[in-house]
Amino acid sequence: MGIIENxxxxxxxxxxxxxxxxxxxxxxxxxxxxxxxxxxxxAGGDPIKYDLVNLMSISGDEMKSAYRxxxxxxxxxxxxxxxxxxxxxxxxxxxxxxxxxxxxCVNLSWDISNWNTTRYANFTENGTANGxxxxxxxxNVKDSNITVNVTTISPPFNISINSSTKSWQINFTAPQNITxxxxxxxxxxxxxxxxxxFMNGANVSGRFxxxxxxxxxxxxxxxxxxxxxxxxxxxxxxxxxxxxxxVSVPW
Amino acid sequence: xxxxxxxxxxxxxxITIGFILMFSITVLVFSGIILxxxxxxxxxxxxxxxxxxxxxxxxxxxxVTSMDILLNITGSYGGTVNELEYDFSIPASIAGESYSIxxxxxxxxxxxxxxxxxxxxxxxxxxxxxxxxxxAQDYTLWYDNNNNTMKIKQ
Numbered sequence: 001m002g003i004i005e006n007x008x009x010x011x012x013x014x015x016x017x018x019x020x021x022x023x024x025x026x027x028x029x030x031x032x033x034x035x036x037x038x039x040x041x042x043a044g045g046d047p048i049k050y051d052l053v054n055l056m057s058i059s060g061d062e063m064k065s066a067y068r069x070x071x072x073x074x075x076x077x078x079x080x081x082x083x084x085x086x087x088x089x090x091x092x093x094x095x096x097x098x099x100x101x102x103x104x105c106v107n108l109s110w111d112i113s114n115w116n117t118t119r120y121a122n123f124t125e126n127g128t129a130n131g132x133x134x135x136x137x138x139x140n141v142k143d144s145n146i147t148v149n150v151t152t153i154s155p156p157f158n159i160s161i162n163s164s165t166k167s168w169q170i171n172f173t174a175p176q177n178i179t180x181x182x183x184x185x186x187x188x189x190x191x192x193x194x195x196x197x198f199m200n201g202a203n204v205s206g207r208f209x210x211x212x213x214x215x216x217x218x219x220x221x222x223x224x225x226x227x228x229x230x231x232x233x234x235x236x237x238x239x240x241x242x243x244x245x246x247v248s249v250p251w
Numbered sequence: 252x253x254x255x256x257x258x259x260x261x262x263x264x265x266i267t268i269g270f271i272l273m274f275s276i277t278v279l280v281f282s283g284i285i286l287x288x289x290x291x292x293x294x295x296x297x298x299x300x301x302x303x304x305x306x307x308x309x310x311x312x313x314x315v316t317s318m319d320i321l322l323n324i325t326g327s328y329g330g331t332v333n334e335l336e337y338d339f340s341i342p343a344s345i346a347g348e349s350y351s352i353x354x355x356x357x358x359x360x361x362x363x364x365x366x367x368x369x370x371x372x373x374x375x376x377x378x379x380x381x382x383x384x385x386x387a388q389d390y391t392l393w394y395d396n397n398n399n400t401m402k403i404k405q
Binding site (some may be wrong): 021 | 281285317331332
């Protein structure tokens with residue numbers, strides 16, 4: 001009765017203080033928890049690996065394409081390097097522009113010294129001396145023509161053609177230029193499809209060109225003259241990369 | 252009548268003692284409420300820290316894995332990584348606590364001063380063995396191509 005009829009409002013003031021302090025405590029606590037969670041969440045970041053992998057891939061493809069264009073039949077051999085450079089410069093300019101729109105800085109440079117000095121690639125998987133020495137070029141081949149020009153060799157090196165029933169080893173002991181047609185292969189391995197592999201490819205360098213069709217009638221070309229190098233400079237606000245990759249040309 | 256008289260009897264009533272009693276009770280109730288809030292706050296803080304560590308650790312694991320994948324892909328091309336660097340920042344404190352991050356090839360382990368811990372498992376092909384602290388917020392994850400390892404610098 002006393003509290004209800006009390007006109008001095010002491011308890012109302014007290015209740016007001018209690019509620020106000022309670023609200024302040026609750027607000028500060030919740031705010032801290034939410035703020036800290038957001039801070040941690042911000043620290044994640046978006047990986048740019050796909051951009052870099054894509055750059056490696058398209059740069060290699062463009063180099064192959066430029067090499068094929070300038071060495072195609074009917075092209076002036078005297079202009080091959082200048083035309084190659086022109087195509088690559090054009091590609092580099094467009095690439096920089098496209099990536100700049102994404103906030104990424106890209107610059108390509110290329111090294112064609114192996115081409116200029118006629119230094120041929122090794123017969124390894126990636127064409128360098130320390131690449132995989134025993135590797136399969138293509139499987140499930142129905143017909144193919146193989147041209148191999150070996151310029152330097154430290155035996156053993158052989159091309160291995162294997163069908164489900166037979167294996168044919170073509171051994172190389174000295175620099176030589178050989179062409180093997182589809183009929184010769186069928187005569188030695190009896191049945192199709194077959195697999196073509198290089199064995200001990202690190203011991204030898206030169207050129208090869210293999211064309212044909214797979215067992216599902218899909219045409220293929222596997223060829224290599226040189227290994228050129230391209231260097232990709234990539235930078236964003238928080239990432240810097242400088243990567244050099246070897247590119248097998250023409251394919 | 253006697254009961255009514257007793258109720259209306261104000262002979263032994265002291266305003267001072269009444270005030271002290273009311274004040275004491277109010278203080279006790281307040282203290283109880285605030286203490287219970289602090290306990291709740293403590294529990295929430297540890298939960299929030301673990302959640303934050305998970306987010307932070309996952310983001311960091313994604314960066315290390317990203318670098319790992321890039322190095323492996325470049326290796327599969329027969330290429331060379333001359334430079335690869337990622338800048339990253341970590342919050343100076345999480346829920347008001349500073350903390351440390353220990354990175355090995357198998358896991359990222361985060362440990363705060365109030366013993367809130369969290370670890371993120373991952374697997375890196377390249378050697379990485381680093382410990383960083385939240386007092387320096389800006390770091391760079393980089394690839395050392397001379398030693399074939401991943402490192403962190405400020």
